[in-house]
Amino acid sequence: MSEAKMSERTVRSYSELAIGSQEELLYGICPHPLNCGLGLTVGGGQVFPEVNFTLPPMNMTEETWAEATEHYEQMAEQILRRAAALAVPGIVLEFELLPPMTERPEWGAELTALLKRHLKAYHEKYGLAGALRVTPTDIRDQNKPPLMRTGGPWERLHRSLDLCAEAGADILSIESIGGKEVHDQALMYGDFEGIVFALGVLAPRDMAWLWAEIGEICQRHPGVVAGGDSACGFANTAMQLAHQKMLPEVLAAVVRAMSAVRSLAAFEQGAVGPSKDCAYEGPVIKAITGYPISMEGKSASCAHFSPLGNIAAAMCDLWSNESVQNVRLLSGNAPEVFTELLAYDCRLMNTAARAGGALQMRNWMTASDEWLSPQAAVLSPVATIRIATAIVGADTAYHRVIAAGRAAVEILKDGVERQKLRLARKEQQWLTRIDDALTDSPEDEAALIENMEAQYGSVYDKASYGL
């Protein structure tokens, strides 16, 4: 890794892996553990639960604001009481703001302070180490085409990040959407060149710009760290559409691998992890940067299904439930229920690690799912190292995306050849089509940008990407 100072910020450039061997790519530990929040060290040898929670179906207005805050009081109290009861050694609460809470930054900040108050109380009373991750909604897509760097939505988003940092956030994150306006359309029409354009040209530019801004906010608020991003709007959209049989699994798998390039841009701009839970590209980020990651799998089925239940945990540092509504179940309210699930998941992983069995445990979690689907196949430690190596071996975001895509295709083809991965005929056809598209990809991004003008020129705002 090389570093260059730009103003007060550090801009990193990755040309080699921080974790070069798949045997060293384990859960709970990484080369750059993160000390944050109230005595919490992430990636220092243990996996901790990251609990994410949200409101039940209700209107979000001034009239219902008091009811909303009551829900958050209740959720925080119940989550932390379960964590204390199960002697969890540390916990991260993730507060994902809903759009109205970002639109009105004071609302998000008020809830941030509320949650931090609960974390502090449990830290003081029970010694529970903890941190609060705050994730405002990326609301910049309100115009057509979306304006990413100017206008009211960006100003409100910036203020939301700033106020939440001031109100007690320990980790700032976002699921940013730069390039999504093109990616959505390209994905729906299976336009692979458009997908590459979104992931390799537009998204990395927005990520670099946005994470530089987030880095500056963190610098103004000592103790607040820039966590990381997620390709949720890209690769998870593809994953969910594939789950519904609307898109090929192989396309979703290749998109996942390519999406790591735009998520890496946050770390190039100074993010230190943990990356977002829904960033299934996280292991690639961990291998390249050495910073801790959050992941979600089987215990996130409250929010969405996936073919990655166990394998997703294989290299995690935080283990999350993605999101759960505050609704009543037989045992208790759902956020408390999922805290218990995560706590036991983590306890088992940590027990195995303490007994020297982390590698074995990781391998079992990997073997459980690796060939269940193309999306799991690109998530194994071996596949992770192949994709990460391909990325750092290329020198521009565009070429990195192509390299990651090729690596993913090769992983899937190897799996098929070894008769480990079974693909339906139409999935095979799509894999060949993607392979051909990668082979035919333009030499450089300038040619690609020109190719894309006719189809997508009106879909995105060039100035928003510095083009």
Next chain:
Amino acid sequence: MAQFKELYDAILVGDAKKAHAATLAAIDAGTDPMTLIGEAMVPAMDEVGRLFEQEEYFVPELLLAGRAMKSAMQLLRPLMVTSGTKLSVKVVIGTVKGDLHDIGKNIVASMLEGSGFDVIDLGTDVSPEKFVSAVAEQEPQVVCMSALLTVTMPAMKTTINALESAGLRTRVKVLVGGAPVTVHYAREIGADGYSENANGAVGLVRTLLA
């Protein structure tokens, strides 16, 4: 249908250029637009829908077929207006107030359009007032609403109430969808229909208007 096989095949494989050319050739040969629609285009889209249901097609194949259908319809539409032939059913669609998620809504809109419906897409974060204005001005037969967040679902009910208050509710069929929405919720808020996926939404619109 044999004489229109070129157009049928072009739509089936989603080749808009070939569909356009085949339609032009048929028009030049004096074919009645309704014959072309009834004997080639609708059967082709029905087959596309069947292949999707059978999990032989994914959404991209479906949407490319819809795009090919649309390119053919663009040539036929002016001829139909001139001859006084009734145009297709109008659908207003949007993601409800407070919600910015639109990929599911976009897929439904594209598939409806590809199936020959006249779609007016209001975009995301659409207020009840905007839905009401669109219904008053555009006079659609169907309104489709989408929501991905549990906290924006109630805006569906608010929109239905607004349509009622404006005296427009009986003029339109209201369909709802989105990840957290259920058939039970659709009934509870007084919607006319719910679909858990885009293809089902197209079928539902057809059923409700039959």
